[in-house]
Amino acid sequence: MSRAADADPEVLVVGAGPVGLCTAIELARRGVRVRIVDRRGEPRRGTRACTVWQRTLEVFDLMGLPVADYLDSGVPYTHRTHHFAGLPPLVRPADQSGTPYPHPLLIGQSATEDMLTRHLAGLGVRVERGLTAVAVEQGPARVTVRLSGADGEVHTARAGWVVGAQGPHSTVRDEIGAGWDKQPCPGTQLLQIDARWTGSLPGDPAHCHLFLTEAGSLGTAPLPDGRHRFYAGVADPDPARTGDPDVTEVLDAVRRVSGVSDLDFHDGRFNWRVRLYNAVAGTYRVGRCLLAGDSAHTVMPVTAQGMNTGIQDAFNLGWKLAAVVQGRASARLLDTYEAERRPIALGLAERNRRTYWGGVGPVPPFELLHSRLTDAGAGHTGLPLAYPDSPLSAGTPGPAGAPGPGSRVPDVPARGGTERLFRLLGQGDWTLLAFPEDPSDPASADVAAKSASAAARRAGIPVHLVTTAGRESVEDTSGTLRSTLGAEAGALLLIRPDGYVAFRGGVHDGTALDQHVALAQA
Structure with a gap:
């Protein structure tokens, strides 16, 4: 069963x-x-x-x-082109690094x-x-x-x-x-359709577009089946009108906002009207x-x-x-x-x-x-989202640009570039990364491992000791993992099951780590 x-x-x-x-x-x-x-x-x-x-x-x-x-x-959503009334189009790439x-x-x-x-x-x-x-x-x-x-x-x-x-x-x-x-947005509505189109709509059709004019707003996006999503935010002349709009109503709104009179729709579907709130x-x-x-x-x-x-x-x-x-x-x-x-x-x-x-x-x-x-x-x-004020976030901020308590951990190369950090995190459990002060010194590695092990052992959390020697659980010969996470001076990073830092401290902060783990699981 x-x-x-x-x-x-x-x-x-x-x-x-x-x-x-x-x-x-x-x-x-x-x-x-x-x-x-x-x-x-x-x-x-x-x-x-x-x-x-x-x-x-x-x-x-x-x-x-x-x-x-x-x-x-x-x-792929590669670019967004902005068309503001009376101004030249502005094309912005949609890609982001660190992922x-x-x-x-x-x-x-x-x-x-x-x-x-x-x-x-x-x-x-x-x-x-x-x-x-x-x-x-x-x-x-x-x-x-x-x-x-x-x-x-x-x-x-x-x-x-x-x-x-x-x-x-x-x-x-x-x-x-x-x-x-519930906070309504009176006087306006969103009209939407997925359709193939012809006409002189400006810009690369492979890009997403946003038009802002006095008539309202218009967004477009290419879809996998060759159609484009059109969604127009325009004045609502009849709030009592119910039901989805027909193609003519959506097309009229899109033409008014874009200013493109020869635009036409073909093979449209999923017409939709939304009263916004x-x-x-x-x-x-x-x-x-x-x-x-x-x-x-x-x-x-x-x-x-x-x-x-x-x-x-x-x-x-x-x-x-x-x-x-x-x-x-x-x-x-x-x-x-x-x-x-x-x-x-x-x-x-x-x-x-x-x-x-x-x-x-x-x-x-x-x-x-x-x-x-x-x-x-x-x-x-969604990449910059963080929970710095959460009860689950504790410790020190770390160097500028490094993930501090409550921040997302970036998915960077690990194990000499043969694996990525997300694979170390597994499929969603607590993980502790221990960075020795000197990644090539076995004695320094032992200090970091000892500082991390007590709290991790009691909580059942796996510890990954990051060194350059290759004999430990994570080899970081190039130092990419160490530099990206801001751990050049050594660090303990407790990572939550959803990939955010729960605790960040130095290699000698094992007691504070232990206390935070106990609090998080209390």
Whole structure:
């Protein structure tokens, strides 16, 4: 019998979109009995969230997913060209260094869900479809969820924990009273279509484009099937109008924003109308129920961050919930999930509110925005995201440019260039890197190993001693790993299962490391 068939799993995941699937994978691959249900009888088709940023690709790698095959199924996002009214176009490369996935990927959401579903099935868990959560009741040791089938029959499911990943309309969130602060963006709408096109639309069609004019905003992106995604933020003349737009309505909006009158669409599909709003739940956890993805935060789909942010929720939550379920950490560890992830959602909602232009209200200062593009950072990639203020982050900052407490560890060459750091981290467990003060001196290596071993041994954390001698667990003859991580003077780096630094200190800071490990697992 598969785990999905267990009547009383350790965790019930409600919702089988990318976030729910990632949550279930993170739990199942750690040996947690998980069940996942979804209200839809069949997977939802369509491209929907089609931009997968660099950090999300790293997350998929750390989860053990077939990233190479996934990349082959999409198209690389290589450049973005900005067209601001009255100003020359500005072309910006989309690649980032310090990662094996320098380019974002453009691929339909259904392809992402298919990959995740197949991988989850390989772990022995299959999505149970046609089951809608209609009620949630918490007890001291179990959560009872009433599930309504497509035939109207009500089933009772019990689990030690429940993760709500249903999307914006979340029964789990409403049932547990988590709150939902919804901030609408009145007077504007987003119209979208995937289509082939002809006409004099400027710029390289292999690039992504953003147009900002007095009429509103327009984005385009190439898709794997040869179509392009067009999404236009424009004034909403009739907020009472429901239903998806026809091709003519979308085309009219795109022509008005771009100023290209001879543009035409062919073979269009997935027409979509969105009335925009931001919303973040008041809390991500109530008792034994947790929220992730759009159930925890729904942001305007104009910066391609919603799905990516939700997947990082799942990646953050999965290892923590598994540790609690398996008795390796107390439930207090789950408090760090909200502490780390909710501020990310609040910040994203605020940025979207400030930067979205939908043809309503004061016209933005296009010249000023254009001038600032050259200084724009890489925040949208997910790579700079960090948790420096988390209770799980401790120790010293380290040299400038080096990952400090709460920072992502870059995937750099290790073992003499024959392996990468992510492979040392395995598929998601705690890891301790010990850098001797003198990497070529056995006595110095012994000091670093001894300082690291006491805390690691008690916590069951593997220690990788990094030297140039080749006799230890990690050979760093070229010094690439040492220099990239800022460990030239020696260091102890405790890395979390999700690839962020939990503790950073010198080789003689074993006592402080021991104390932090005990706190993190208390």
